[in-house]
Amino acid sequence: MSVRRILSVVGARPNFIKLGPVNESLARRGEVEHLIVHTGQHYDPSMSDTFFRELSIPEPSYNLGVGSGSHSYQIGAVIQRLEPILAELRPDLVLVYGDVNSTVAAALVAVKDSVPLAHVEAGLRSFDRTMPEETNRVVTDQIADILFAPSRDAVGNLTREGISSGRIQFVGNVMIDSLVRMLPRARALDSARRHGLQPDEFVVVTLHRPSNVDDPGALREIVSALSDMSRTRPVVFPVHPRTRGRLDGNGFQNAAGVQLLEPLPYLEMLALVADAGLVITDSGGVQEETTYLGVPCLTVRRNTERPITCSEGTNRLVECQCDALVSAAAQATRPIHAPAIARWDGRAAERIVAVLLDDARFD
Numbered sequence: 312m313s314v315r316r317i318l319s320v321v322g323a324r325p326n327f328i329k330l331g332p333v334n335e336s337l338a339r340r341g342e343v344e345h346l347i348v349h350t351g352q353h354y355d356p357s358m359s360d361t362f363f364r365e366l367s368i369p370e371p372s373y374n375l376g377v378g379s380g381s382h383s384y385q386i387g388a389v390i391q392r393l394e395p396i397l398a399e400l401r402p403d404l405v406l407v408y409g410d411v412n413s414t415v416a417a418a419l420v421a422v423k424d425s426v427p428l429a430h431v432e433a434g435l436r437s438f439d440r441t442m443p444e445e446t447n448r449v450v451t452d453q454i455a456d457i458l459f460a461p462s463r464d465a466v467g468n469l470t471r472e473g474i475s476s477g478r479i480q481f482v483g484n485v486m487i488d489s490l491v492r493m494l495p496r497a498r499a500l501d502s503a504r505r506h507g508l509q510p511d512e513f514v515v516v517t518l519h520r521p522s523n524v525d526d527p528g529a530l531r532e533i534v535s536a537l538s539d540m541s542r543t544r545p546v547v548f549p550v551h552p553r554t555r556g557r558l559d560g561n562g563f564q565n566a567a568g569v570q571l572l573e574p575l576p577y578l579e580m581l582a583l584v585a586d587a588g589l590v591i592t593d594s595g596g597v598q599e600e601t602t603y604l605g606v607p608c609l610t611v612r613r614n615t616e617r618p619i620t621c622s623e624g625t626n627r628l629v630e631c632q633c634d635a636l637v638s639a640a641a642q643a644t645r646p647i648h649a650p651a652i653a654r655w656d657g658r659a660a661e662r663i664v665a666v667l668l669d670d671a672r673f674d
């Protein structure tokens with residue numbers, strides 16, 4: 312495949328963290344033009360601009376300005392607005408990342424316009440179709456030409472779905488590439504101490520999944536658990552805009568004892584997670600980051616598309632229930648050694664670029 316111009320389409324916070332190292336590796340090789348389109352799914356400066364700045368990602372060629380709305384609205388708007396831009400930019404390949412609505416929408420446009428499509432972070436499955444991201448994953452993987460898998464279990468999922476081995480490349484985890492590159496800068500911020508926290512003695516919380524925050528009963532269980540934990544150690548909670556709306560709407564503006572913060576920039580968040588004694592999350596990327604860092608993690612979900620973080624890492628799934636959360640938090644301890652997962656080594660983006668430019672293979 313002769314590739315001279317690559318278009319990355321991104322839209323939401325975790326996409327930007329995955330784009331950073333791919334952009335850097337492409338720029339280092341200097342052999343292709345790399346263009347970026349931002350769908351505008353995430354638009355608050357704290358959810359978007361700061362990530363571009365910290366990860367040294369250049370200004371996108373276009374921002375589609377899609378914004379918030381229902382899933383069908385977001386997907387439909389990306390499709391409509393991206394199509395003419397794809398016709399204008401005429402890339403040789405479209406790269407999409409992760410599992411958000413912008414991912415599947417951009418994938419559909421590429422395929423409908425006969426532009427080769429590659430998916431970064433292919434093959435993850437929660438096997439839970441009530442989770443909006445699961446449909447995005449399955450559809451994107453079925454239609455992509457090249458599937459960049461982060462872990463062996465992801466390769467297995469793709470193979471079981473009938474995807475030929477020639478389309479699958481086990482390159483590793485680009486989220487960990489960003490972490491490896493940025494950790495020294497993050498540590499230099501000394502965030503924990505600046506927030507008045509002692510390393511290893513505080514809890515960091517991130518929650519935004521509809522299943523946890525849109526259901527007032529579930530949210531109440533979580534807030535009670537966090538308030539309980541905050542009696543014995545500090546609990547800091549950088550709040551996603553969606554969650555902020557739900558906390559305010561349900562009268563939890565002041566979850567007693569819990570320090571509610573604005574969404575944090577990538578470096579600041581990484582610094583806090585690296586120093587935390589425990590992380591409580593429902594995010595995908597945070598399950599991976601804590602595993603790499605050897606920080607205990609409780610994931611408030613019934614399932615995870617990243618099971619390797621439980622089987623080989625520091626992650627544990629916990630019911631959205633106050634007592635279950637409090638008791639799991641009390642039992643969580645740091646492992647003696649941080650887990651080492653195959654190809655979570657900071658070189659996934661380099662492998663992706665080798666596949667795209669050199670026709671290399673990573674089985």
Ligand code: UD1
Pocket residue numbers: 323324325352353354355358379380382410411412413443444519551552553556594595
């Ligand atoms: C999306 C992804 C999810 C990912 C998450 C990371 C889908 C289906 N979901 O969820 O997989 O883990 O991003 O954050 O694509 N909002 C703002 N400002 C913003 C963005 C969102 O205020 O910049 C608020 C709006 O009220 C919006 C809500 O957050 O309606 C939800 O945003 P949306 O992009 O629909 O989904 P996320 O929950 O962020």
